[in-house]
Amino acid sequence: MDDRRFFQGIAEQMVSLDPYRATDLRARIHRYLNELKAGLQAVYPEADGVAERVARVLGQNLAQRPTDLQALDLERIHTPDWFQKPHIHGYIAYTDRFAGNLKGVAERVPYLKELGIRYLHLMPLLLPRQGENDGGYAVADYRRVRPDLGTMDDLEALCTKLRQEGISLCLDLVLNHVAREHPWAQAARQGDPRYRDYFYIYPDRTLPDAFERTLPEVFPDFAPGNFTWDDELGGWVWTTFNSWQWDVNWSNPEVFLEYLDLILWLANRGVEVFRLDAIAFTWKRLGTNCQNQPEVHALTQALRAAVRIGAPAVAFKAEAIVAPEDLIAYLGTGAHFGKVSELAYHNTLMVQIWSSLASRDTRLFTQALKRFPEKPPSTAWATYLRCHDDIGWAISDTDAAAVGLDGAAHRRFLSEFYKGDFPGSFARGMHFQENPATGDRRTSGMAASLAGLETALESGNPRHVNLAIERLLLAHAVFIGYGEGIPLIYMGDELGMLNDYDYVKEPAHQDDNRWLHRPRMDWAKAQKRRQGGTVEHRLFHGLKALLEARARTPQLHAAFPTQALWQANPHLLLLKRPHPQGTVVQVYNFSEHDQPFPFEALRAEGVVQPFDLISQAPAPAYLGPYARLWLVQHPV
Ligand code: GLC
Secondary structure (H helix, E strand, C coil), X not given: CCHHHHHHHHHCCCCCCCHHHHHHHHHHHHHHHHHHHHHHHHHCCCHHHHHXXXXXXXXXXXXXXXXXXXXXXXHHHHCCCHHHCCCCCEEEECHHHHHCCHHHHHHCHHHHHXXXXXXXXXXXXXXXXXXXXXXXXXXXXXXXXXXXXXXXXXXXXXXXXXXXXXXXXXXXXXXXXXXXXXXXXXXXXXXXXXXXXXXXXXXXXXXXXXXXXXXXXXXXXXXXXXXXXXXXXXXXXXXXXXXXXXXXXXXXXXHHHHHXXXXXXXXHHXXXXXXXXXXXXXXXXXXXXXXXXXXXXXXXXXXHHHHHHHCCCCEEEECCCCCHHHHHHHCCCHHHCCCXXXXXXXXXXXXXXXXXXXXXXXXXXXXXXXXXXXXXXXXXXXXXXXXXXXXXXXXXXXXXXHCXXXXXXXXXXXXXXXXXXXXXXXXXXXXXXXXXXXXXXXXXXXXXXXXXXXXXXXHCCHHHHHHHXXXXXXXXXXXXXXXXEEEEEECCCCCCCCCCHHHHHCCCCCCCHHHHHCCCCCHHHHHHHHXXXXXXXXXXXXXXXXXXXHHCCHHHCXXXXXXXXXXXXXXXXXXXXXXXXXXXXXXXXXXXXXXXXXXXXXXXXXXXXXXXXXXXXXXXXXXXXXXXXXXXXXXX
């Protein structure tokens, strides 16, 4: 398969291809065909045949690519770092919970713009199975929108509107599993051999038992085990998550072609970023935990190369909540360097922010960042404080030991602290998926409740309320200022929305306490952002000020690496961003007490007259509770 044949394969599917588009297409093929082939060859014996069919799928979708999206493709080819720029700020929301439906989201664009949002992740909105569906992560039809949210036309209209307003839409691509009700699974249940091959099905327990020996459990509480017996199938089907989420078999090239077609089809509706849900689990290997297998990266490389040819405007975001040494491969290591996902979640940063808030000590944080692998310069992290999932206390034993802590004890401390059980804790959360076998205990809760706002408001003590607000602003400043990627604000956190205990009233949600932190947007509360002195006003404008500061700071472009600095005061976190336009040193006070200003440490970095980019004023002589400063040498 050479460039010419591949080009012909595409062109045959297109009625017309004017000379300019043909030249452009040839250039894309020249750039990406080798990456595609290398990815396919690493997994499929019949790689050449698969490549031929990839060309056909590309041709069919390129023929349908709307002209305004072709324009976006061109723009992005010329601005490959668009998602790394410091003015790209993300927001995560459920369509219904945020605005009722897709049309409602369009009406809320002014709110998003007021905050400074340029990237919107709408939680799963494609047609899920009826009843329990894991918040939409059990998709029954990828080409239809959940009817109560609108239609595919509404989605397309929303994409157009967002694009005109400079906001990119991100959607989940659930590619590890489909709902038991998805047509592929239905056909498999009816015995169609073609579709049985789309899944991992075993006639008896021999292989499932062999796999289980090394497989962890994602939902030990409500979905123990990784296989489910299905009467209609007459077999055990692989179900990493819930029993009605069937893992698809990526070793079958048909599955690859199906998902490629889906991505291109959704991209033609205007979706710009695909969140590759649970991607770590997409390749299985006996004797392993069946996560992070090398084939996952080869497949992502092949998918991305094809999508760069068919819809260059699109970016991938890997959802791999795994240890740093495994995580980095999702942005590319070795032969895949810079050739896989553009974005991935920085789970460590999130966990360490919460860890330091609880302990008021940043040594573990600094240690973890020091040991964190450097990412390819062409990629970016998605940085965040909260999301729709639980917080897994991913503290590495090695890092803990390096700063004199016991990893298991610290993890236990964090889960107790954030449940609110630890003496003196300010937090209010819940345990998620307590696993007695491993001692693992994750945490659910809204950021504001975990950061102490709920208990503070209950106490009526204004000092505590003030500290909770400052704590939340500090936590946001760290991931907004981190600088290696897109900060994602989780819906409601900009207003300090609290835990939603009413989740138990919905039968489909009551067993999954992640719904504690998936509230409905409180628009009356949002109105209070206009009223000086309210919690909402302080948080909303505090966050907005951070985002504005980020947008005007070229040093926060994601191509440049962040370095954590060791210094004498264990309550302070210092992050350094060397940059041709001047180094920025960020100083964060993780305690509720005043701290001396770290003049020494700053002087060592050449910042002698520190000027704060957030407040746009010279640095103060001491650091107040939860102070946050982004410092440069005073501009002359
Ligand atoms: C991802 C989602 C999570 C979901 C799981 C299974 O981890 O974030 O909410 O339960 O995938 O799809």
